[in-house]
Amino acid sequence: MRYELLGPLRVRHEEQSHSLSAPKVETTLATLLIGGGRAVTKEQLVTELWGDRPPRRASAAVHVYISQLRKFLAGAGDTEGGAIVTRPLGYELRLGGAGWDVAEFKEAMRTGRGLRSAGRHEEALESLERASSLIRGPVLDGVAEGPVLTAFTAWAEEERLQCLELSVEARTALGRHREVIGLLCTLTAQYPLRESFYRQLMLVLYRSERQAEALQVYRSAQRVLRAELGLEPHRSLRRLHQAILTSDRMLDLPAAS
Template identity: 85%
Template sequence: MRYELLGPLRIRHAEQSFSLSAPKVETTLATLLIGNGRVITKEHLVTELWGGRPPRRASAAVHVYVSQSRKFLAAAGGDPGRAIVTRPLGYELCLNGSSWDVDDFKDAMRAGRDLRSAGRHEEALARFEDALSLMRGPVLEGVTEGPVLTSFATWAEEERLQCLELSVESRTALGRHREVVGLLSTLTAQYPLRESFYRQLMLVLYRSERQAEALQVYRSAQRVLRAELGLEPHRSLRLLHQAILTSDRLLDLPTAG
């Protein structure tokens, strides 16, 4: 069995895919999955499900949602009695050898970073692409989120953006800068306050012999940051801007030998 939470919650087993249509059950199972290997108290689940305004019989409702989670796992081919265990203070989800896409994502990112540090950019890029392929969309989109699910969704989005940055850096190190101009143009539009994407876009445009456009990207970043935050671009972005103005040879792609 395989648990997948980098997108809508999904269970895969024997080449079949199983999803939930009940938001409260999805929230319950997702909270238990995120805390796998640890006891999640009933009070904790109540907070995830209803925030600070639980219904009168919240504890009984939690019991029902846990029971429905077990039935869902059984329908997906799992052993619900072993997967979700009742403890004195709450419930514990045990993977019991099942795989989880979050673990696979972390492993791919760790391997990619190690390979990148070793200068093995082609292999690093492959691992970053493996990690990105696990991201199926926003985590639990449309499901009411408590503090645990909100924190997890925030972590997943930040990890996705870091993975994109690292994959771009590997492509750039391999001299494949023209491949990522379109992607980075989209990312700067989607995340206008993330300066790292501006920096990467300026560099790949410069290396693509598009110096004027690279300088225009800096002016756009400067305008947005001033308007939205009242700040000037970070020092690293300002230094890159100056290097592009002077055609600093340090910006050229390093050559072997």
């Protein structure tokens, strides 16, 4: 079995994909998965399912959803019925030998960051591309309403953006800056308040002999930040702007040793 949460929630077994059609049962499974092998209390499940306005028989409804979830998992590969364990205060989802894309993503990101810090950019890029490939689309789209699922979706989105940033840095360090210009143009449009994407775009444009366009990106960032937040760009962006104006040789790609 394999649980996949980085996109539409599904469970895979022997090349077959199983998805839940009942939103409440899907929310229950997602909450247990995010629990990471720890017991999730009935109160936590009630909050994720109904917020601060639960029905009068919420506890009984949770019991029904757990029963439905057990049946679903049995059909998805949990033939021994041991995935969901009842605890004194709630329920625990035991992964056992099952795979989980979130754990794989975290490991790939951890490896990628470590390799990048060690200057092993080609290997770092491979690991980061592996992490990126695990994200299949919007995480828990239309499902996340309670605090646990909302926090998880926010974490997943931030990690996805960091993965993109690190991948761009790795490609830039390898001299593959022209490959990421289109991507960064899209990202600055989608995330106009994220200054790191402006910084990366300015650098790769400069290294692609497009100095004027790099300076235009800075002016665009400055205009957006002033209009939206009443702020000037961060000092790192201002320093890069000045370095581009003076064609600082520190911006050149370091020669291979």
